[in-house]
Amino acid sequence: MRSMPLALSALSAGVLALAAGPALAGTGQQSPIDIPTADVPVDASLPALEIDYPEATTVTVEYIRKDADDPEGCTTRDPEETIEAHVPHGAASVTVGGKEFELQQLHFHTPSEHLVDGDATPVEQHLVHQAADGELLVLGVRIEQGAPSEVDTVLADPPAECGPDSERAGVDLRALLPEDLSSYRYTGSLTTSPFTGGVNWAVFAETVTASPGAIGDLDAVFPEHNARDVQPLTGPIALRPQS
Numbered sequence: 001m002r003s004m005p006l007a008l009s010a011l012s013a014g015v016l017a018l019a020a021g022p023a024l025a026g027t028g029q030q031s032p033i034d035i036p037t038a039d040v041p042v043d044a045s046l047p048a049l050e051i052d053y054p055e056a057t058t059v060t061v062e063y064i065r066k067d068a069d070d071p072e073g074c075t076t077r078d079p080e081e082t083i084e085a086h087v088p089h090g091a092a093s094v095t096v097g098g099k100e101f102e103l104q105q106l107h108f109h110t111p112s113e114h115l116v117d118g119d120a121t122p123v124e125q126h127l128v129h130q131a132a133d134g135e136l137l138v139l140g141v142r143i144e145q146g147a148p149s150e151v152d153t154v155l156a157d158p159p160a161e162c163g164p165d166s167e168r169a170g171v172d173l174r175a176l177l178p179e180d181l182s183s184y185r186y187t188g189s190l191t192t193s194p195f196t197g198g199v200n201w202a203v204f205a206e207t208v209t210a211s212p213g214a215i216g217d218l219d220a221v222f223p224e225h226n227a228r229d230v231q232p233l234t235g236p237i238a239l240r241p242q243s
């Protein structure tokens with residue numbers, strides 16, 4: 001995920017109750033990871049993701065440059081840049097274990113940052129949520145090529161680097177997530193500089209599809225990709241089944 005200017009409360013990490021100790025910024029488990037499904041325990045006692053997303057909202061899609069003042073201009077295509085959709089303040093949230101995380105933005109990586117048993121998908125969507133105390137929760141959605149979906153509404157025809165922002169109306173945010181909310185839970189990090197730790201991750205087991213056209217549009221913007229390599233898995237991880 002993209003870094004955000006915030007003071008992450010490291011000691012508040014662990015809301016997903018993975019029995020990990022407090023993660024200090026810049027130390028501990030880094031993200032993304034390759035999820036070894038055969039070795040991941042199922043833990044139905046972990047708190048559910050209570051999704052409170054509106055059926056229709058307007059998002060603003062923009063090309064996020066790593067350094068807006070970069071003297072090399074608008075063709076740098078830095079791997080830490082992305083296409084990002086900003087969600088109106090207060091429009092959507094997820095509650096986990098009684099703690100509310102507000103949806104700030106969602107953005108895309110090509111190919112997927114998280115692997116499952118060594119396999120990538122063409123795209124991964126990160127929905128970045130922040131609690132009032134600064135703690136982060138990121139939902140990771142791996143996207144496969146297939147039937148058009150709500151992802152197309154956000155992803156297709158993205159703005160060019162230094163191009164104008166683009167508004168997308170009537171976006172069904174819940175439809176950006178898989179129907180089955182079973183997810184791999186672990187405490188990791190930002191996947192871009194400064195790679196801050198203590199980030200609550202939920203990577204869905206089920207994938208979502210997007211059309212070849214929408215995926216091709218993202219590839220055209222980032223021909224050299226914008227995904228961080230997987231990091232060694234050193235901390236606990238568990239699969240929280242939907243029910």
Ligand SMILES: [Zn+2]
Nearest residue numbers: 001002126191
């Ligand atoms: Zn990301």
